[in-house]
Amino acid sequence: MNVAEKSVPVRDRNKQRLRIWLRLLKISRQMEAEIRERLRVEFGTTLPRFDVLAALYREREGMKMSALSTVLMVSNGNVTGIVERLVGDGLVVRVPVSGDRRAMVVRLTERGREEFAHMAKVHEGWVASMLDDLSDDDADVLFDLLDNTQIKEATAE
Amino acid sequence: MNVAEKSVPVRDRNKQRLRIWLRLLKISRQMEAEIRERLRVEFGTTLPRFDVLAALYREREGMKMSALSTVLMVSNGNVTGIVERLVGDGLVVRVPVSGDRRAMVVRLTERGREEFAHMAKVHEGWVASMLDDLSDDDADVLFDLLDNTQIKEATAE
DNA sequence: CCTAAAATTTTTAAGCTTGAAACATATTCC
DNA sequence: GGAATATGTTTCAAGCTTAAAAATTTTAGG
Numbered sequence: 043m044n045v046a047e048k049s050v051p052v053r054d055r056n057k058q059r060l061r062i063w064l065r066l067l068k069i070s071r072q073m074e075a076e077i078r079e080r081l082r083v084e085f086g087t088t089l090p091r092f093d094v095l096a097a098l099y100r101e102r103e104g105m106k107m108s109a110l111s112t113v114l115m116v117s118n119g120n121v122t123g124i125v126e127r128l129v130g131d132g133l134v135v136r137v138p139v140s141g142d143r144r145a146m147v148v149r150l151t152e153r154g155r156e157e158f159a160h161m162a163k164v165h166e167g168w169v170a171s172m173l174d175d176l177s178d179d180d181a182d183v184l185f186d187l188l189d190n191t192q193i194k195e196a197t198a199e
Numbered sequence: 200m201n202v203a204e205k206s207v208p209v210r211d212r213n214k215q216r217l218r219i220w221l222r223l224l225k226i227s228r229q230m231e232a233e234i235r236e237r238l239r240v241e242f243g244t245t246l247p248r249f250d251v252l253a254a255l256y257r258e259r260e261g262m263k264m265s266a267l268s269t270v271l272m273v274s275n276g277n278v279t280g281i282v283e284r285l286v287g288d289g290l291v292v293r294v295p296v297s298g299d300r301r302a303m304v305v306r307l308t309e310r311g312r313e314e315f316a317h318m319a320k321v322h323e324g325w326v327a328s329m330l331d332d333l334s335d336d337d338a339d340v341l342f343d344l345l346d347n348t349q350i351k352e353a354t355a356e
Numbered sequence: 357c358c359t360a361a362a363a364t365t366t367t368t369a370a371g372c373t374t375g376a377a378a379c380a381t382a383t384t385c386c
Numbered sequence: 387g388g389a390a391t392a393t394g395t396t397t398c399a400a401g402c403t404t405a406a407a408a409a410t411t412t413t414a415g416g
Contacts, residue, residue, distance in 0.1 A: 055335065056324065056326075056327040058339075059327040059330045061342060062345065063329075063330065065345040065346055067227060067230075069348065071272055073220065073223075073350055082375090088402080089402095106364080107364075108364060115228055116403070118364080119365085119367075119404075119405085119406095120402070123401080142412075143412085144363070144410060144411045146364085166213050167353075169213075169216055169217050169220045169353075170212065171352075172351050172352070173216045173219065173350070175351060180344055181215055183344065184219055184344045185222065187337055188223060188226060191226065191333055193226060193230055193233070193329050194328060194330075195329070196233050197325075239405090245372080246372095247371085247372060263394075263395095265395075273373070274374055274375075276373080276375085276376095277373055279397085280372075280396095281372080300382090301380060301381045302393090302394055303395075
């Protein structure tokens, strides 16, 4: 029987949601730890740096600092530090925005683009191999469930 | 391997697994951010502290530092700092282990036990409300999929 | 034009996180 | 016993992360 078809009776709604969350968190942490380790060992970089490069790779024209922190769901100050170090590594540049002297656009350098393209390819292989356990059918069901799940704000108890 | 499985091209398969991972990561980060914020505002505490208390709550006899870092999947040095601050708050105590002068057992204080019990109850409500979108049936399927998914070590590209 | 409010980014202080090195103690094996 | 090895923990330096405050610039209202 396909895992997706199996059904389990639930006694307590809250407890079941909690179990889902704990399981989600555990998987997510396991995979994150593995990816961090790989990025460190194979490429001498970190997940936050990788995330910033990934966001910039999708936006050829570059992104403002504030846009970066929005899509990455991290604070402004956080992005400041990471971009600083990426500039030091020669992977991105910061360009003043004409017409708004407050803002800065961050863009990949040629080298940044090449290096990220390579890392992204390898990274995709890591992720696939980590999830190798999942059958194609289960993967489809899982993706749909996750994709359709909208996280609400927690309600004050 | 059957025909159906074979017919999915590796490239698409990898892309699909990557999409699952990105979606999983996004949900997990959203929920974590919300929980961190709530813990900070409602209880003046942090997720790492909460995690340590949760682990200790399950083990009435207390846990060695190394056991803590194992179940929490974080480094030894990390636990040292968090426990230090929890001791400062009077929520846990560190007790030398008779028979092994290297080791330390960490245990909840009475106050730690009471405060965690309260926080855990409220926390469960937050999680349930955040996942309110999910129907009971979908929740069952999702839990089974997650629970049966074994994360493998990434294979070198 | 001037001033208040909003927007963009950086700085700061505190805490979290890691891997590696250091340190202390236990255990194993010759 | 003594040496080597293993185990348990802390320390350290570097980087990540946040919320809040500060600094700069733009926009809006009068």
